[in-house]
Amino acid sequence: MTTLLEDLQYRGIVYQMTDEEKINDMLEQEKISLYCGADPTADSLHIGHLVPFLTLRRFQQYGHRPVVLIGGGTGMIGDPSFKADERKLLTEEEVDANVEAIKGQMERIFDFSDDNAAVLVNNKDWLKNISLISFLRDYGKHVGLNYMLSKDAIQSRLETGISYTEFTYTILQAIDFGHLNKEYDVRIQIGGSDQWGNITSGLDLMRRMYGTTNSEGLTIPLITKADGKKFGKTESGNIWLDAKRTSPYEFYQFWLNQRDEDVIKFLKLFTFVEREEIEALKVSVEEEPHLRKAQKRLADEITEFIHGAEGLEEAKKVTEALFSGDIKSLDAAQIKDALKDAPSAEVDGEDSSLVNTLVNAKVSPSRRQAREDIQNGAIYINGERMQDVNHEMTEDDKINGEFTVFRRGKKKYTIVSYK
Incomplete structure (x- = not known):
């Protein structure tokens, strides 16, 4: 039977591991807890977030317990990892609303009811209780400045500028790893390749503060297309x-x-x-x-x-x-969504001539061409071919009384509304 690590490597998921042999032994000899997190910078995740969480789901299929972290606390700060500019800070209310929205998406990805049911956590629950004095004395003294400056994510921002707020982000994520290790026995953190510095910072802080040596990190490569362009x-x-x-x-x-x-x-x-x-x-x-x-x-x-x-x-x-071409089988919202990238035009609703409408909406370049297009069967109104050059547009030609979908040829759609 294929091991979990073999399956991950077949799929091209593994980029870096802190200790491959130790991770493989850990996964094969016991059922462990591991985590992945995302900051709620919007009210939805996008497909760029998916692979780390899908990877966490693969661990669950092999019997391990996923701990899913939504960064209600770190989302108030913003991760500087390989970002050209500082993030715009969200209000606490905005972050809280985003957390709630993302929870629903996680319920689609993970099983929260099985024997190894996923656990959903919000790091605001523990980060909010740390005072400034505690942050500096209990955590800050264990993190060397040279160590932080050596991280690629921070180095990449030194020339363009990085605030102290974002500079301390890696410490907050390190605190998360330590907290989850103590409270949920989390042994592995998973993240994108841009999270390697934050993950290793967490491991270092845990070792210095608690003497923890049983935890590891795994990252996933940046997803690119065959032409080298960024995916997503x-x-x-x-x-x-x-x-x-x-x-x-x-x-x-x-x-x-x-x-x-x-x-x-x-x-x-x-x-x-x-x-x-x-x-x-x-x-x-x-x-x-x-x-x-x-x-x-x-x-x-x-x-x-x-x-x-x-x-x-x-x-x-x-x-x-x-x-x-069966446009009429769809409702107005579905049509607008499907054709939102198609050209659109607004024409005079008082001029009901089909020929004039085609020209005014730039479906056909001239009246002569419009007549030829109609006669040749190249014009469709809401999916139905129209070959009457004398056709007058009526309310029956409007979808939901709002707009008409014209098609010239096989694929050239135009959405026409009326003023």
Whole structure:
């Protein structure tokens, strides 16, 4: 049987470990607690946060207990790790609201009811009780200034500037590791590669303060695409886990549109699909790439995991409606979401001529071209072909009484509203 560490290495998840042999022995000989955290800098996580938490979930599948930390305390400070500029400080009320929103997302990722049920913690619960004197005497005296300055995350900010507030962040995270070790017997901290300095700081502080020698750290590589570009963002910004920020359709399409060069890598990192199936899909990518089986499996798996069966069903419904041109099967909100990146225009509602509407909305470049487009069957109104050059636009051509979706050719959509 494949060991947990072997599975992680097959999937390309492991970047750095403090002691590989010790971690492997620990995982194979006992059931341990381990943790990963995220600061609530927004009311949702995005897919850039996913791999560390999915990795924590893999540990749970092997019988270990995940401790999921949401940084209600550290979120008040801001992690400077490899950020070019200082974060904008959020109010306590904003941070608290973000914590509550992210809790719901964690409940989709982890099992909180099994024998090795996940534990959800907020570091505000213990950090808020530390006084300034205690912070300096009990913790600060154990952290050498030269040691902190040697950390890459801090060095990268010395030229551009770093406040004392952000400078002390690594101590707060170190306190977290020590607290969780004492209270929950947490033995391993997991994080992205940018967290290596914070993780090792925690281990050093625990050793100095408590003599702790039974804890380790593991980091995950920065996720990049085959072309070397950073993964996880589109032209419109982050791909969020919250359906209000990134709809299930948009989320699904992001994964469905991954390139052949990237899709197997992402199946390994972002899904729990077994190795045998991944290898079969790899062959499919090489021998029958036009079928896009791997992309479909990736999109199905991760969309259902984050948005549930209903979210996946909605995403597929919108996808099929756009592919077939059956726009009227969707409601107004679904259409707006699916076509939010399509061109839009506002025209005079008093001018009901279809030809004039096409020209004024820049669907067709001229009246002559508009008439040719209509006659040639290239114009669709809300998914239905229109070949009557004398057609007058009516309320029946408006979706929800608000807008009309024009399509010229196979894929050129324009959303037209009226003034």
